[in-house]
Amino acid sequence: MSGRKAWRRGARVFRPHRSVPAAVVAVALAVAGVLTLIEAVASTPGSPVRAESLDRAxxxxxxxxADPATMAASALAVLLGLVLLGLGVTPGRPxxxxxxxxxxxxxxxxxxxxxxxxxxxxxxxVEGVSRARARLGRRRLDVRVTTPLREPGDLRERVTAAVERHLEELAPLRRPKVRVAVRRKEPRVR
Incomplete structure (x- = not known):
C-alpha cells in the first residue's frame, strides 16, 4: 500500500466520531418527528387523539x-441546531x-x-541528559532535554540521532520533523 494511501486509511480508521453532538441532534429530530406525527394524527377527521396541549403551545x-425575545430564542435555537449538525457531521481530531x-x-x-x-x-x-520532555504535534516532534554539563558539545545531535532512529523503528505513517532543544541546568546541591 502506498504511503499516501496508507496515511489516509490510518487517519480515517483512527479519527474519532463526534457521537455526543450527533446524539443531541438525533434526539431533537426524533422529538420534532413525534410532535409532527401527533399533530398529523390529531388533525385527521375522527381521530381519537386530541392534541389540546400542543394546540395551546x-x-x-x-x-x-413578533416578540423580540421569542425571535431571539428561535434564532438561537436554529443557530445551536446548525452548530450541532456541523459538529456531528465533521470528524474530531485523531x-x-x-x-x-x-x-x-x-x-x-x-x-x-x-x-x-x-x-x-x-x-x-542519551548520556548527559538529566531530564527529557517531548511534545508531539501534527507535523513536528519537539524534544526538550536538560543537562548538567557545562559544555554539552554534540548532545543535541546525539539526542536527535537517537530519537530519529527510534522514530524510524516506530514507523509512523506521517513522520514528524524532529526538533531538539538543549537546556543547561546546574544540579542542586544538598
Whole structure:
C-alpha cells in the first residue's frame, strides 16, 4: 500500500466520531418527528387523539411570535441546531498516531501520549541528559532535554540521532520533523 494511501486509511480508521453532538441532534429530530406525527394524527377527521396541549403551545407561540425575545430564542435555537449538525457531521481530531503495517488490511496505532512518553524516554537514555520532555504535534516532534554539563558539545545531535532512529523503528505513517532543544541546568546541591 502506498504511503499516501496508507496515511489516509490510518487517519480515517483512527479519527474519532463526534457521537455526543450527533446524539443531541438525533434526539431533537426524533422529538420534532413525534410532535409532527401527533399533530398529523390529531388533525385527521375522527381521530381519537386530541392534541389540546400542543394546540395551546402553538397558539401561545403564534401570539408571541413578533416578540423580540421569542425571535431571539428561535434564532438561537436554529443557530445551536446548525452548530450541532456541523459538529456531528465533521470528524474530531485523531487521538492515535497511525503506524505502518506490513498487512494492508490491518491498521495499527499508538496514542499520542504513549508516543510522547516513548520519545522522552529515548532522549532521557542519551548520556548527559538529566531530564527529557517531548511534545508531539501534527507535523513536528519537539524534544526538550536538560543537562548538567557545562559544555554539552554534540548532545543535541546525539539526542536527535537517537530519537530519529527510534522514530524510524516506530514507523509512523506521517513522520514528524524532529526538533531538539538543549537546556543547561546546574544540579542542586544538598
Amino acid at each position: 402553538v397558539d401561545w407561540v403564534a401570539a408571541r411570535w 487521538r492515535l498516531v497511525p503506524l505502518a503495517s506490513d498487512d494492508p488490511l490491518s491498521a495499527v496505532g499508538i496514542t499520542k501520549g504513549a508516543a510522547r512518553r516513548y520519545m522522552a524516554a529515548v532522549a532521557d537514555d
